[in-house]
Amino acid sequence: MPRTVVFAALFAAAAALIQPSAAETPVERGRYLVNGIASCGNCHSPQQPEGTVSGPPLSGGNAIASPAFTAYPPNLTPDRDTGLGSWTADQIVTAIREGVTPDGKVLRPPMPVAFYRGMSDRDAYAIAAYLQSLAPVRNQVPASSYRQPTLPGYGGPVGAIPDPDPSDKVAYGHYLAQMGHCMLCHTPRDANGRIDTSLLGAGGVPVGDAGIITPNITPDPKFGIGAWTDGQIADALTKGVRPDGSHLAPPMPWPYLATMSDQDIGAITAYLRTLKPIAQ
Numbered sequence: 105m106p107r108t109v110v111f112a113a114l115f116a117a118a119a120a121l122i123q124p125s126a127a128e129t130p131v132e133r134g135r136y137l138v139n140g141i142a143s144c145g146n147c148h149s150p151q152q153p154e155g156t157v158s159g160p161p162l163s164g165g166n167a168i169a170s171p172a173f174t175a176y177p178p179n180l181t182p183d184r185d186t187g188l189g190s191w192t193a194d195q196i197v198t199a200i201r202e203g204v205t206p207d208g209k210v211l212r213p214p215m216p217v218a219f220y221r222g223m224s225d226r227d228a229y230a231i232a233a234y235l236q237s238l239a240p241v242r243n244q245v246p247a248s249s250y251r252q253p254t255l256p257g258y259g260g261p262v263g264a265i266p267d268p269d270p271s272d273k274v275a276y277g278h279y280l281a282q283m284g285h286c287m288l289c290h291t292p293r294d295a296n297g298r299i300d301t302s303l304l305g306a307g308g309v310p311v312g313d314a315g316i317i318t319p320n321i322t323p324d325p326k327f328g329i330g331a332w333t334d335g336q337i338a339d340a341l342t343k344g345v346r347p348d349g350s351h352l353a354p355p356m357p358w359p360y361l362a363t364m365s366d367q368d369i370g371a372i373t374a375y376l377r378t379l380k381p382i383a384q
């Protein structure tokens with residue numbers, strides 16, 4: 105065998121080794137993220153009050169009401185008239201990460217654009233590919249209404265974003281927690297309506313129809329989850345069960361997180377343990 109061919113073969117083998125998920129297609133990766141950590145269906149799928157999906161997944165969600173708005177998460181299936189059927193993958197990715205639609209509208213809350221801005225190119229396009237692979241469902245959601253002004257934008261184009269390194273457990277856990285927009289629900293707002301980063305994970309936010317207040321998920325041993333073992337945190341995230349056996353109500357997206365790998369749940373746990381403990 106000529107030398108260059110041998111080197112090329114070795115190089116291909118090495119490349120295969122450093123990309124353990126190379127066998128996963130973009131649609132498979134997108135399915136794992138959308139139905140897992142990104143939990144898009146927690147807003148964009150029709151559901152019963154107790155959280156079970158009650159119609160075609162991702163075909164448009166229930167009203168999400170707050171004092172500031174009544175929002176109807178749109179149909180994400182590729183129906184041409186009522187969904188994303190006429191959008192290109194680039195346009196879907198721009199909507200998710202930059203919050204701008206093909207006709208120039210800025211997406212409003214609670215679409216968690218600010219949390220999706222750091223999503224890698226590979227993951228964002230995988231999500232677009234998965235949405236485009238769904239069966240089109242015809243369903244026009246009602247128009248949303250907003251009673252307060254919303255953000256003028258999210259900061260413009262994000263550029264090219266490389267994949268995070270899963271071997272850096274805490275950084276990878278942070279990447280996943282952003283995609284899971286944990287802090288959208290688990291962090292109070294400042295006076296300008298933005299996430300109060302000095303209280304990251306402190307909870308205390310009313311969410312959902314039942315007016316549930318989100319708990320503190322910082323490592324404070326008394327007010328947060330600092331005294332929970334890794335296994336207990338994994339059970340809360342993937343089974344919706346607290347150490348005392350009580351169950352987590354919607355909209356905590358545990359039925360989505362239940363589909364995640366142990367490795368990814370472990371990375372999120374490692375990241376949560378690095379948050380500043382907050383005693384409130």
Ligand code: HEC
Nearest residue numbers: 142143144147175176177178199205211212213214215248
């Ligand atoms: C917390 C709720 C929530 C989550 C989670 C969420 N969205 Fe949204 N999304 C919304 C709302 C509400 C809108 C409508 C915003 C508006 O009308 O300005 C929206 C709008 C969109 C749009 C624009 C559609 C259109 O027809 O204009 C796209 C695309 C989209 N979301 C994709 C996604 C994807 C993909 C995910 C998961 C990676 C996701 N969303 C997760 C609430 C959510």
Ligand code: HEC
Nearest residue numbers: 284285286289316318319321340351352353354355356357
């Ligand atoms: C859409 C809002 C929402 C999102 C997103 C969300 N949570 Fe929650 N979470 C809740 C609510 C609500 C509860 C409490 C449910 C209850 O009281 O029954 C909860 C409970 C929890 C608990 C149990 C804590 C305790 O003391 O009871 C943990 C741990 C947790 N969430 C972690 C996370 C993590 C990690 C993420 C991101 C991967 C996340 N949550 C995303 C709403 C959310």
